[in-house]
Amino acid sequence: MKALSLYQDRGTVVHRVDSRSKLLYILSAILIPAVLPGFMPGLAMLALSILILATGKVFGKVLPLVGFSLLILASIVLIQGLFYSGNKQLLFSLWRFGFYREGLLFSGGICLRVMNILCAVSILVLTTRPSDLIESLVRLGLSPHLGYVLSSVLQIIPQMTATMETITDAQRSRGMETEGTLLVRMKAFLPLIGPVVMNSLVSTRERSLALEVRAFSARSKKTFLNPPQGGTANTVIPLVLLLAMAAAIVWRVMQ
Amino acid sequence: MKNSMWNLKLSTSALVLIPAAVGINYIGKLFAGLLKLPLWLDSIGTVLSAMLAGPVVGAICGAINNIIYGLTMDPISFIYALTSIGIGLAVGVLAQKGRVNSIGGAVVVGLVAAVVSTLISTPINIGFWGGQTGNVWGDLVYAGMVAHHFPVWIASLTDEFIVDVPDKIATVIVAYGIYKGLPQKLTILFRHDSVTEQL
Amino acid sequence: MKKITVSGLKYRYPLTEELALKGLSFEIEKGEFIGIIGQNLSGKSTLCQALMGLVPHFYKGGYGGSVWVDGLEVGKAEIHEIAQKVGLVFQNPFTQVSGSKMTVFEELAFGLENLGVAREDMAPRIEHAMELLGIGRFRDRNPFDLSGGQMQRMAIASVIAMEPEIIVLDEPTSQLDPQGAEDVFQAIEALSRRGMTVIMAEHKIEKIARYSDRVLLLHQGEMVAFDTPQQVFSRDDLERYGVVPPVFAQVCKGMGIRNPATGLYPMTLDEACDQVVNWHE
Numbered sequence: 001m002k003a004l005s006l007y008q009d010r011g012t013v014v015h016r017v018d019s020r021s022k023l024l025y026i027l028s029a030i031l032i033p034a035v036l037p038g039f040m041p042g043l044a045m046l047a048l049s050i051l052i053l054a055t056g057k058v059f060g061k062v063l064p065l066v067g068f069s070l071l072i073l074a075s076i077v078l079i080q081g082l083f084y085s086g087n088k089q090l091l092f093s094l095w096r097f098g099f100y101r102e103g104l105l106f107s108g109g110i111c112l113r114v115m116n117i118l119c120a121v122s123i124l125v126l127t128t129r130p131s132d133l134i135e136s137l138v139r140l141g142l143s144p145h146l147g148y149v150l151s152s153v154l155q156i157i158p159q160m161t162a163t164m165e166t167i168t169d170a171q172r173s174r175g176m177e178t179e180g181t182l183l184v185r186m187k188a189f190l191p192l193i194g195p196v197v198m199n200s201l202v203s204t205r206e207r208s209l210a211l212e213v214r215a216f217s218a219r220s221k222k223t224f225l226n227p228p229q230g231g232t233a234n235t236v237i238p239l240v241l242l243l244a245m246a247a248a249i250v251w252r253v254m255q
Numbered sequence: 256m257k258n259s260m261w262n263l264k265l266s267t268s269a270l271v272l273i274p275a276a277v278g279i280n281y282i283g284k285l286f287a288g289l290l291k292l293p294l295w296l297d298s299i300g301t302v303l304s305a306m307l308a309g310p311v312v313g314a315i316c317g318a319i320n321n322i323i324y325g326l327t328m329d330p331i332s333f334i335y336a337l338t339s340i341g342i343g344l345a346v347g348v349l350a351q352k353g354r355v356n357s358i359g360g361a362v363v364v365g366l367v368a369a370v371v372s373t374l375i376s377t378p379i380n381i382g383f384w385g386g387q388t389g390n391v392w393g394d395l396v397y398a399g400m401v402a403h404h405f406p407v408w409i410a411s412l413t414d415e416f417i418v419d420v421p422d423k424i425a426t427v428i429v430a431y432g433i434y435k436g437l438p439q440k441l442t443i444l445f446r447h448d449s450v451t452e453q454l
Numbered sequence: 455m456k457k458i459t460v461s462g463l464k465y466r467y468p469l470t471e472e473l474a475l476k477g478l479s480f481e482i483e484k485g486e487f488i489g490i491i492g493q494n495l496s497g498k499s500t501l502c503q504a505l506m507g508l509v510p511h512f513y514k515g516g517y518g519g520s521v522w523v524d525g526l527e528v529g530k531a532e533i534h535e536i537a538q539k540v541g542l543v544f545q546n547p548f549t550q551v552s553g554s555k556m557t558v559f560e561e562l563a564f565g566l567e568n569l570g571v572a573r574e575d576m577a578p579r580i581e582h583a584m585e586l587l588g589i590g591r592f593r594d595r596n597p598f599d600l601s602g603g604q605m606q607r608m609a610i611a612s613v614i615a616m617e618p619e620i621i622v623l624d625e626p627t628s629q630l631d632p633q634g635a636e637d638v639f640q641a642i643e644a645l646s647r648r649g650m651t652v653i654m655a656e657h658k659i660e661k662i663a664r665y666s667d668r669v670l671l672l673h674q675g676e677m678v679a680f681d682t683p684q685q686v687f688s689r690d691d692l693e694r695y696g697v698v699p700p701v702f703a704q705v706c707k708g709m710g711i712r713n714p715a716t717g718l719y720p721m722t723l724d725e726a727c728d729q730v731v732n733w734h735e
């Protein structure tokens with residue numbers, strides 16, 4: 001059974017950087033371009049993220065992640081390029097439609113911001129083991145109970161999906177309709193998900209009992225099996241990022 | 256305050272409910288897609304957990320749902336955690352006040368959830384995507400309205416709302432159906448007001 | 455030395471009218487192996503959970519009387535305190551996995567992390583528990599990739615790592631295949647031989663007859679008998695309580711073979727053999 005995760009075990013330097021630094025990097029990638037004017041800071045940040053992703057040997061894995069948003073971004077460029085309320089200067093026309101400079105610039109800004117966030121988050125998601133990420137969040141002060149919930153979700157989703165597949169096959173072989181008119185398909189929905197949903201809810205009782213037995217609600221301070229990640233890089237990187245963010249804000253205020 | 260629905264110290268049962276509920280969200284979304292339904296149906300678990308254990312659990316469930324989506328599928332989901340939290344809170348409060356007691360009640364609660372979801376999502380849609388939702392039907396309406404010089408926020412609000420209303424009503428009805436089917440000796444474990452009585 | 459003292463224990467689940475436990479009183483000595491038997495819904499699971507404090511703390515409901523475990527009053531203590539004295543293992547191996555750990559080794563650490571055990575102390579305790587239950591070679595496996603029997607032994611090991619002095623098992627093998635069940639029984643027997651107090655609710659009556667020092671017979675929430683297996687299984691009214699005596703006791707009873715010293719029927723194959731040999735002489 002595999003846990004739900006996008007983690008790529010490539011063992012590079014990027015992988016050895018701890019989650020705290022990567023979380024701060026995401027914050028910087030959002031904050032710095034938002035604080036500084038113009039396209040340049042965003043472009044520079046994006047270039048840096050891509051460089052890090054390449055160093056982590058995970059650049060190829062970014063595309064599927066970005067894919068979700070690419071379609072929306074394309075439609076944004078289209079709609080804003082055509083209809084943005086500030087549209088004045090016609091850039092070019094395709095058939096009967098005119099694309100305007102203002103709308104395209106506006107949507108370009110959106111695309112840059114989205115790509116920036118996506119790439120920065122990708123660094124964290126693709127090069128950090130989810131269990132390490134959750135553990136470091138708990139060390140940073142997240143409630144261990146919420147830490148448990150997060151790890152548990154990562155395991156429960158593949159399990160439920162696997163059960164679903166078995167059930168879908170069984171229902172199909174019993175002649176349940178999953179094609180046809182909208183009404184037929186709507187009617188199929190509840191019988192399909194019902195049993196798994198019920199079962200997952202009913203087993204919460206036994207799982208809670210089992211957790212109680214393992215002192216889950218103990219109030220003493222929790223300890224960790226694994227030692228914390230150390231190293232100079234993991235103290236230097238957060239420091240540099242914090243300084244960079246502070247510098248950007250100070251510069252903006254001084255303007 | 257100890258037994259109120261706003262108690263932040265969650266019982267083990269309530270905590271264990273959250274992963275199950277996030278799993279239910281996921282399966283709902285998966286099968287809505289598989290059956291090519293024109294709805295998302297991706298918050299059935301959040302709504303169920305809010306009905307069972309109240310607004311705090313509903314909100315946490317919503318937040319964790321989007322955090323996990325963000326970490327494993329689509330990083331943009333992170334921002335919409337706010338919407339999920341809103342849905343969990345709204346349904347949780349209404350359910351604890353006994354409003355989800357019939358199909359009719361479920362429809363009303365679904366409508367409220369849609370309003371809450373629209374009010375939270377629209378500013379995010381505007382700030383992040385320039386106002387669109389990414390749903391074909393909604394975005395077509397949006398494009399039409401913007402072309403006819405409606406203000407962006409009205410177009411965006413409409414875009415989100417017409418997608419949310421049928422989705423949230425269907426979601427609450429499905430969740431209500433499941434809730435009805437659960438044995439009482441299970442549902443009582445998620446309540447906040449039980450105490451041990453001395454015999 | 456008394457490990458467990460139960461007096462006048464009464465319990466009613468929420469939303470129900472009838473008591474699930476109707477005033478039980480008994481004592482258990484350190485190192486004993488106690489079998490709990492009784493037909494379905496007689497209250498075995500409820501009693502097991504009352505020894506651990508899940509009844510009443512987890513379910514709430516109505517509670518009366520007292521349970522003392524190793525100097526701790528269960529009704530007034532918290533579950534995590536009791537968890538350091540009593541370990542509880544359930545029927546379903548699957549739902550006992552914490553569901554948040556990626557390897558068997560980490561799974562065993564779960565309870566220790568919750569208790570706040572120092573990191574240096576964890577590994578030796580986990581190693582010891584894995585060795586006792588014979589699951590050391592699965593240490594790096596994902597908990598959900600184990601077979602039912604292996605998973606159940608992991609569940610026991612997870613509890614053993616927390617170093618309780620008493621272990622309570624509620625039908626630990628009812629959902630396992632025969633081989634898995636046998637492995638689990640042998641592991642439990644080994645724990646008992648090491649001096650641990652073991653309490654096991656079980657429908658498999660031969661196993662109860664073989665391992666138990668004393669057998670507690672429950673019927674509709676009341677304690678009908680608490681005595682040696684020979685005494686309990688020699689009763690003539692067992693059928694009324696939905697209990698089928700071990701097959702050797704039945705055969706010997708049919709043939710009228712008794713242990714001349716006690717006047718009771720033999721319970722196990724070995725005992726029956728001795729008596730048959732004596733009987734022929």
Ligand SMILES: Nc1ncnc2c1ncn2[C@@H]1O[C@H](COP(=O)(O)OP(=O)(O)OP(=O)(O)O)[C@@H](O)[C@H]1O
Nearest residue numbers: 440467468470474493494495496497498499500501
């Ligand atoms: N969570 C619960 N809520 C309400 N009543 C319950 C609950 N669990 C058990 N009961 C009731 O308590 C009584 C004793 O049940 P218990 O599960 O202890 O029996 P058991 O001897 O373990 O049965 P089995 O052999 O089937 O495991 C039964 O009448 C049962 O219906």
Ligand SMILES: [Mg+2]
Nearest residue numbers: 498499500624
């Ligand atoms: Mg039972």
